[in-house]
Amino acid sequence: MAGEASQQIDKDELWGGGRSPYSVTYGKMMMWFFLVSDALTFSGLLISLGFFRTGVFGDLEGFWPVGEKVFEALPVLGTGFPLIYVALMTFLLIVSSVTMVLAVEAGHRNDKKNVTKWLVWTVVGGFFFLGSQAWEWYHFIHGSGGYYISANEISVNGTDQSGETISYTVAVGEKVYYGSDHAHAHEDHDHDGHDHDSHDGHAHTSTSEVSGMGGDGHDEDHAHKDEHEIHPPEVLYLNKFQTTIVTVNDGPTIEKLIAAKNENFAETSGANLSSNEYGPQQYANFFFFVTGFHGFHVFSGVLINIIVLLMVIKGVMEKRGHYEMVEKTGLYWHFIDLVWVFVFTFFYLV
């Protein structure tokens, strides 16, 4: 780099006053200091996530869900793609970081045309990321089938993931999840055109699932009921989104589980701030807060990028003789990418 930062300057002169000992402008240094403090906020969120996850809360309410089981859906294509969507979002943010750094590089050559071009691509990437996040939130809130809470203690004979027969006791208050074709039922509903009302969707899904297993009180949807009575699901999952999946394969136990469900507790689908089908409530709360706070940063980043883009087009930077404003917003934009890299690892991957 040609700048003053790479020059050998005598210590006395550097710290002697009348210049920045860091050889950066006031604005750039303050952007760095803001990012240092903002990074501490995100660190606080991710650290508290770690303590909640490994602390007693994860144990008391069941195990912490596995990211690749909760986030495995793609738009149009349905489910069965673990973390692919989140990886695509990460890739999107990396690409928009690259276009941003290319804009900064063009700015160092006073190349107005290329600065404009790359900034436009950065803004487009930012909007795409925001849209992806909206879809992910919608899908997370909407849920994928739902659970009910067992009112009785029931012992279940089933098979685990590796196919071994095991005995499992459903404790009172434990969550029991719906059958194997929950994803299918969910997609059906998506094409019904009801996707804007998550509560409605939930009623659909649960009716079609449970009625096939012996019928229950939902009479309002006979069409769905008939359709699914032909293929009654033969399995129920316990801890569907968690490390241990127990598949129940005997009829009487399924009937007992349904009886336990009908006794009193209501079922839930999806996640919000007061219920969460995926596991502990804190999981949903952290999802909303961490990705929401990051999404807010992306949103404000896009706004700032648009403002700077307009300034570049108007020729403000050209008049100044340098494009440092692009560099400063670039720092903020890269910081957003940096935060997402950590969120990706510590919320979704591990």
Add this chain to the structure above:
Amino acid sequence: MERDDLIVNDSYALNAHHSEEAGVSKRKKIWFVAGLLTAITALEVILGIAFKQDSDYWTVIKWSFIILTLFKAAYIVLSFMHLGDERKNLKYTILAPYILFALYLLFIAAKEGTDMAVLLSNFLGS
């Protein structure tokens, strides 16, 4: 309106300019880093699909995720944010607090982890 930040500091910004020829090699480096970051993300996803959390190698995989993340973070900060090109004193003003912070956190988690869990449950109720 006179802006003092422009008048006093403009030379730092103006000195950051580089020539067209220098730009070519800089762009090459940008695309190289972009490819590297994408490759690391793809590797993480493949590892995540290949090894489940109940696998025997999960501890190794988990730590490799964390190390790969630190690699990505280092490339973003040092290359994309140009912190590697800044003067050493600025670089460590920004990085040193985090190095200390991470070490302190590791100490707390290792030494007081159980106590923290009890504290959380007492503080927030079960």
